[in-house]
Amino acid sequence: MKNNILNTALVVIVLLVSLKLFDAKFIDKKLIAYINLLTISIIIVYSSYYILRCKGILVLPVQLIYFSIIFSMVMAYYSWGQSFKHSLIETLDYLWWAMFFILIVMNISIKKIENIVIVFGIVYIVLYLYQYINSGTIIFGKPISGEEFGEQRGAVRIIFPGAGVFILTIFIAITKLKTKLTLSYKTFYYCLACLGLIIPVMQVTRQFIIGVILVYFYHFMKGKSYFYKLVVIVLFMGGITIALNSDIPMVKGLIETQERDAKLGKKYIRVLAGEYFLTEFSPNVASQILGNGAPNWGISSYGKFIDRLSYEKEYFLSDVGIIAVYSMFGVFPIIGFILLWYRGLNAEIPQKYIYVKYYLFYLLFTSFTWFSVYHYHYLLSTVFAIYILHKSYHDNIIAHKILEYLKLNQLKVSKK
DSSP: OHHHHHHHHHHHHHHHHHTHHHHBTTSOHHHHHHHHHHHHHHHHHHHHTTTTTOOSTTHHHHHHHHHHHHHHHHHHHHHHOOOHHHHHHHHGGGOGGGHHHHHHHHTOOHHHHHHHHHHHHHHHHHHHHHHHHTTTSOOBSOOSSSSSOOEETTEEOOOOSOHHHHHHHHHHHHHHTTSOOOHHHHHHHHHHHHHHHHHHHHTTOHHHHHHHHHHHHHHHHTTOOHHHHHHHHHHHHHHHHHHHTSOOHHHHHHHHHHHHHHHHGGGSHHHHHHHHHHHTSOSSHHHHHHOOOOOOTTTSHHHHHHHHHHHHTOOOGGGSTHHHHHHHHOHHHHHHHHHHHHHHHHOOOOGGGTHHHHHHHHHHHHTTTSGGGTOHHHHHHHHHHHHHHHHHHHHHHHHHHHHHHHHHHHHHHHHO
């Protein structure tokens, strides 16, 4: 009992630290940095004993990603002359993958992980709405541009930190709605599911909105009759048509942004940035294979070069997602992610945990235009999703083996 409480407390603390308290501005940056450094250092040291001892369907992909990130510090020194001190400072935020191995060792229950995620998801919602109401003052996170949260795409646009835990929460919610629940729990999960549509729209981020809608559509249409699907599609298309012809500022802002980007075609800044980081950025063949390392933004000479790219050409690593992973960490983490998506999306797990596949799909969908595959706002949520998939898959195999064993024994007894 005591160990269970300690394990739960550890997971809660690590999640809170990994999110840097939702990038709270009212807490001293140095204090957060020191707590972050201490926590991730303990996690890395503690997990080092178990990394090569862990077995399972998703262990190899995570190992490929994790070790590539660590080795990239060597490449930052070799290719760019960035010191190991500067590399370590920047790379620590990408090493929360180590928590995956600790979760396997702790064998913490899926139910506890779900509860922790949902609590943090609710905290995300409350803090986001509070920040939205008080948008004139930066309390959490930072503006996309400038010194304050300004109006963009017809809304006060606040990309609130910690979206990974919110995404995982709403996918858990829609999955729970297909299980037997009391009225109070059903109402609770319906509220979360609705907020899962409202908040992405309020943040007017296209991949956020489309990714969530695609998952919702698939989940609620799965197993339904063709007539039901037809009715829903007609109603949805009708709603979209009405919205497109309305004067809603958010909708108009999204349409204008999409039309502008469509006209740019290959000159769209994210396409140009992607091509550059994919084909021109690495200074040598070794970096093309093993990566360039994470730049200490604006501090090291490498970091200053990345800083200049953002100001002079508007090329941001955060805009190119999985290409940024390749650029910083090389080919092997890309192989790791491909294995992760392939094995994860094809693994046989109980339907009550299907939300982890939705989360993996969302990561895949947003991986080309957003930092969801590597940023600390998402990373520990990704680790939780992978752990749940890992545990549910292997528990499912054990359950099948026990069932087969019991059936075989029963057959032997009946023959006697």
